[in-house]
Amino acid sequence: MGRVLSTEQVAPRDRIAYWHEVICSTFIKLDVAQTGGGSFRGMVRDHHVGPIRATRIVTDPMTAERSRRHLRAAEEDVCLLALQLNGRTIGHQDGRRAVLRPGDLALFDSRRPYLVDFQGPRFDHLVLQFPRAALRERGIEPDGATAHRIAVDSMIGRLVSPFIVNATRVADAASPETGERLAEMALDLIATALAPFGGLDRPPTAPGEELPHRVRLYMQLHLSDPCLSPPKVAAAHSISLRQLHRLFAREGTTFGRWLREERLRRCFDDLAAPRLAGRSIAEIGARWGMPDAPGLSRAFRARYGMSPREHRAAALAAPGTPPPTARPEGGPLRTCGGSV
Known part of the structure; x- marks a missing residue:
């Protein structure tokens, strides 16, 4: 099994501070805030699929913001692909707004500010982190591909979402060679899904x-x-x-x-x-x-x-x-x- 971190490990009064540290160490530097009432609960589970870090996040309603303050000291140069499993996410980046429902996907880029609102009552999300270079090597310019909703019921969405979920499920039991192969397939699929937004694609196919x-x-x-x-x-x-x-x-x-x-x-x-x-x-x-x-x-x-x-x-x-x-x-x- 991958690494698991949960707010159940700490006292209720310390959970928000603890959760902030969990999010920043698991993803990138962000500001997080609880948007619901009561004692906050959150859990992350990490997997590695070859060079991709796949993180399952289950949490009460919250927001996460990447501000210009974070960018000034940033060393991260990664992209994050969000796959909604339960609840709803509203993501903002580069002047665009993506509303994600179960099965939907969207890309976010660590090099520019963004805001995501995780809505509940119980939010469940899978995030894939990988170097920006992995997309650029596949002809995708991330700047134009962020905060676009890839619907689960679209042709490419029906292919990408189940593959990512299943690849993550088998990651812990897979050999390093299989993990590398799954990661290459996943990145090729992601690039294909983002191509209409990131400059790779030709005009819509006839x-x-x-x-x-x-x-x-x-x-x-x-x-x-x-x-x-x-x-x-x-x-x-x-x-x-x-x-x-x-x-x-x-x-x-x-x-x-x-x-x-x-x-x-x-x-x-x-x-x-x-x-x-x-x-x-x-x-x-x-x-x-x-x-x-x-x-x-x-x-x-x-x-x-x-x-x-x-x-x-x-x-x-x-x-x-x-x-x-x-x-x-x-x-x-x-x-x-x-x-x-």
């Missing part, structure tokens, strides 16, 4: 573009599955194999080529990451659905013009080295169902 978008997102979430195959993806979207292959043909590619490119790109990034330097090349390949180490090496060399080992050595010796020029892609990707 009706004919929605299905390809959903198919690609599904495949990105299942890259770690070495048995990901056209029949499995087609069945998940209630379409025929012919329809599925047509979607990729319209973009000038194939199912197998697109899948191989995505997997190799993730392996390329992981092999250059200092935090993953202790993992073998085979482990990184398996992490992204390419458990056949010789096959990974051949595909990697065909794509990038060097072996995985050579790329890792160059990247870790000289961080910031630009990626090599890609060669024409190699042969077919092998999956559990054969070539695709």
Whole structure:
């Protein structure tokens, strides 16, 4: 289980002061105030999902404010994604106002003032904290993405909210490798959800573009599955194999080529990451659905013009080295169902 801190541990007269310390040590520097009557109650439970800190907060009605005073001495450079579980939250940042009900999501940025009003009678909230850089690496500028409500009944909300809740539930029992993988998936999903507000997205997709978008997102979430195959993806979207292959043909590619490119790109990034330097090349390949180490090496060399080992050595010796020029892609990707 994760760390648990509760006001039940202290006398009623000391609870507000104690709660302020809990909030500031768990999240970022904030001013908190009770908005209801009676003896205040609050509890936080921490989990770690890879580099993401996930905190469940159950509390009586309160407000939390990040003011300019906090920013002057701030060392934090994080974003906070709020997922409402019970009660209601009204969040304000950057001139926007988001009203969250159970299942809804919104982003807040530690680098600018914000105010959140946690309404009850009993408030239940899940907050994910992660570096701002994690969004910027995914093409999202947090400044434009804050305090926008992502509704639980929207297409992306139906995907993101349950995934985050379930990933947090299994975090304590998961291996570090699984935690890292879940975190990458969660951050990719969050970036996708924020894209319409943060500058990544094109104008709203036309009706004919929605299905390809959903198919690609599904495949990105299942890259770690070495048995990901056209029949499995087609069945998940209630379409025929012919329809599925047509979607990729319209973009000038194939199912197998697109899948191989995505997997190799993730392996390329992981092999250059200092935090993953202790993992073998085979482990990184398996992490992204390419458990056949010789096959990974051949595909990697065909794509990038060097072996995985050579790329890792160059990247870790000289961080910031630009990626090599890609060669024409190699042969077919092998999956559990054969070539695709």
